Amino acid sequence: MEKRVTFKGIWLPLLLVLPQILITAIFFFYPAGQAIWQSLFIPDPFGLSMQWVGLGNFEYLFSDRYYRASFVTTAVFSILVTVVSMGVALYLAILADRLIKGSGTYRTLLIWPYAVAPAVAGVLWLFMFNTRVGVVTWYLGHLGYDWNHVLNEGEAMGLVVVASAWGRISYNFLFFLAGLQAIPKSVIEAAAIDGAHFWTRFRTIVWPLLSPTTFFLLVVNIIYAFFETFGVIHTITSGGPQQATTILVYKVYSDGFVGQDLGSSAAQSVVLLFIVSILTVVQFKYIERRVHY
Amino acid sequence: MATLTLNNVKKSFGKTDVIHGVSIDVEDGEFIVIVGPSGCGKSTLLRMVAGLETISDGEVQIGGRRVNEEEPMARDIAMVFQNYALYPHMSVFDNMAYGLKIAKVDKAEIAERVAQAAKLLQLEPYLNRKPRELSGGQRQRVAMGRAIVRKPAVFLFDEPLSNLDAKLRVQMRLEIRALQRELGVTALYVTHDQVEAMTMADRMIVMNGGVADQIGKPLEVYANPATEFVAGFIGSPPTNFIDGALLGRNGTTRMGVRPEHMRVSDSGKLKARVTYCEALGAETLVHLACADGTLVTVRQDAAAAFPEEGAEVSLDWDISHEMNFDLSGQRV
Numbered sequence: 001m002e003k004r005v006t007f008k009g010i011w012l013p014l015l016l017v018l019p020q021i022l023i024t025a026i027f028f029f030y031p032a033g034q035a036i037w038q039s040l041f042i043p044d045p046f047g048l049s050m051q052w053v054g055l056g057n058f059e060y061l062f063s064d065r066y067y068r069a070s071f072v073t074t075a076v077f078s079i080l081v082t083v084v085s086m087g088v089a090l091y092l093a094i095l096a097d098r099l100i101k102g103s104g105t106y107r108t109l110l111i112w113p114y115a116v117a118p119a120v121a122g123v124l125w126l127f128m129f130n131t132r133v134g135v136v137t138w139y140l141g142h143l144g145y146d147w148n149h150v151l152n153e154g155e156a157m158g159l160v161v162v163a164s165a166w167g168r169i170s171y172n173f174l175f176f177l178a179g180l181q182a183i184p185k186s187v188i189e190a191a192a193i194d195g196a197h198f199w200t201r202f203r204t205i206v207w208p209l210l211s212p213t214t215f216f217l218l219v220v221n222i223i224y225a226f227f228e229t230f231g232v233i234h235t236i237t238s239g240g241p242q243q244a245t246t247i248l249v250y251k252v253y254s255d256g257f258v259g260q261d262l263g264s265s266a267a268q269s270v271v272l273l274f275i276v277s278i279l280t281v282v283q284f285k286y287i288e289r290r291v292h293y
Numbered sequence: 294m295a296t297l298t299l300n301n302v303k304k305s306f307g308k309t310d311v312i313h314g315v316s317i318d319v320e321d322g323e324f325i326v327i328v329g330p331s332g333c334g335k336s337t338l339l340r341m342v343a344g345l346e347t348i349s350d351g352e353v354q355i356g357g358r359r360v361n362e363e364e365p366m367a368r369d370i371a372m373v374f375q376n377y378a379l380y381p382h383m384s385v386f387d388n389m390a391y392g393l394k395i396a397k398v399d400k401a402e403i404a405e406r407v408a409q410a411a412k413l414l415q416l417e418p419y420l421n422r423k424p425r426e427l428s429g430g431q432r433q434r435v436a437m438g439r440a441i442v443r444k445p446a447v448f449l450f451d452e453p454l455s456n457l458d459a460k461l462r463v464q465m466r467l468e469i470r471a472l473q474r475e476l477g478v479t480a481l482y483v484t485h486d487q488v489e490a491m492t493m494a495d496r497m498i499v500m501n502g503g504v505a506d507q508i509g510k511p512l513e514v515y516a517n518p519a520t521e522f523v524a525g526f527i528g529s530p531p532t533n534f535i536d537g538a539l540l541g542r543n544g545t546t547r548m549g550v551r552p553e554h555m556r557v558s559d560s561g562k563l564k565a566r567v568t569y570c571e572a573l574g575a576e577t578l579v580h581l582a583c584a585d586g587t588l589v590t591v592r593q594d595a596a597a598a599f600p601e602e603g604a605e606v607s608l609d610w611d612i613s614h615e616m617n618f619d620l621s622g623q624r625v
């Protein structure tokens with residue numbers, strides 16, 4: 001039986017949800033609406049007048065080879081961040097799950113990076129890999145490798161991926177560990193008696209039983225890589241070199257606030273809005289329908 | 294099918310000893326029940342045989358071969374868990390076939406062996422279902438089927454019936470016993486239920502605090518318990534214990550008499566007051582309290598007249614039914 005609270009009138013419930021509605025309206029609906037509105041105009045350089053262009057901004061956007069390249073960059077970046085952060089997190093979770101003593105300590109230590117803001121994490125990694133004074137760069141130099149992510153596109157991408165994935169490992173680790181611990185020990189033992197060695201057990205029992213967790217994390221991490229990595233990219237590479245790390249979100253910022261092309265920037269926001277709504281639908285459709293055994 | 298030998302098997306977790314050396318020779322095809330209260334180490338003992346716990350000291354042999362260092366899969370055993378431990382994402386067929394698939398058994402043979410087991414366990418209509426679509430009893434059967442198809446040398450059962458309701462438990466206990474006889478496989482069965490132990494075992498091991506207090510045939514153990522613990526644990530209602538001092542004997546002994554061997558009479562060995570009577574139809578349990586507060590139960594035939602509650606009566610028994618124990622609980 002579902003317990004429902006019933007109200008007599010309409011005013012009290014309305015009052016109770018009003019703060020949430022106000023916040024959503026001011027910080028989401030209003031800017032989103034404004035972005036859609038602005039995407040249909042081109043403002044003059046001084047922002048004094050606006051000219052109606054219809055879908056002109058979008059047409060121009062998709063014919064722009066830099067914008068199309070940014071899609072590829074975003075895809076590569078998101079896949080790398082997701083795979084790296086989930087892969088490492090799963091590995092650590094498996095190790096922590098096997099521990100009997102001291103797993104609490106490891107868990108606490110592994111959660112710490114999650115508390116570090118993306119921009120701070122970015123600066124942290126930037127210090128380590130700074131082309132002149134970075135400690136890792138120095139060691140790499142001794143090994144005969146000349147690290148320079150300011151010039152080398154691959155190295156720049158690698159660095160922002162690592163920096164973005166790092167803080168995310170904690171989050172994924174927690175979910176994977178909880179998922180692993182939800183699998184009854186006796187099921188694993190039964191598989192061991194049935195003759196399955198560790199890797200076979202993982203492939204045939206653990207991985208399938210973990211799949212709801214994995215799928216949830218997959219969607220959440222893609223959304224993270226798409227939208228929340230701005231701080232890392234801004235502090236480390238600012239989208240460079242040669243736009244090699246300019247993901248869609250960063251391009252919205254750099255075209256709009258650096259390039260002052262507000263119409264195009266607004267159009268890009270609308271495209272992102274569209275992408276995030278698709279991801280949200282996917283998330284709700286498949287994740288809310290949790291697999292129950 | 295094989296013999297199973299435990300030779301002074303011990304287990305300790307850190308400095309805590311949980312099993313203090315258990316030895317038994319199990320014959321081929323024998324059904325051994327390990328019974329005891331929770332925390333007595335019975336499950337740990339079973340898990341050591343299975344290879345899920347390391348053996349701290351002593352030796353486990355299956356079919357005359359030392360298996361202490363072997364992985365569970367190399368020991369030629371199958372285990373049925375208390376919570377069944379079925380693979381929730383696999384069908385009944387896949388659950389049963391899992392071990393055979395890993396052993397790379399020929400597909401046709403897998404199908405045949407699973408079909409055989411399914412027929413034996415009346416699971417044929419459910420082969421395509423997932424475990425969550427089955428009832429408790431059916432899940433139990435699938436767990437049994439998974440053990441059967443691999444044709445192991447030894448069956449291990451870890452309280453397999455404790456998640457079932459009382460009626461189903463009685464039925465499954467008969468089925469498990471019949472199945473084990475039919476297959477002729479050696480079995481080690483852990484339970485805390487002394488009725489299961491009495492009805493299923495060829496021989497039983499009564500465990501108490503990590504020690505095997507007694508190993509023997511159920512009726513022998515019942516008739517002739519080696520320790521005070523065994524006398525109290527096996528049998529329901531439990532044995533009545535009376536301090537020697539109360540009987541005017543040596544105060545360092547305790548005397549036990551089973552409820553069915555005691556009778557209420559006008560003149561007897563001990564005075565007691567009737568607290569209440571339970572008429573169960575076939576028999577009546579008369580509960581009494583002695584002068585020092587010791588509670589005593591007398592089991593008498595339903596036809597016999599039972600005393601009024603609150604009545605002062607005497608208790609009598611034959612000397613031959615007395616079981617005497619010293620202060621450490623050992624039989625004297």
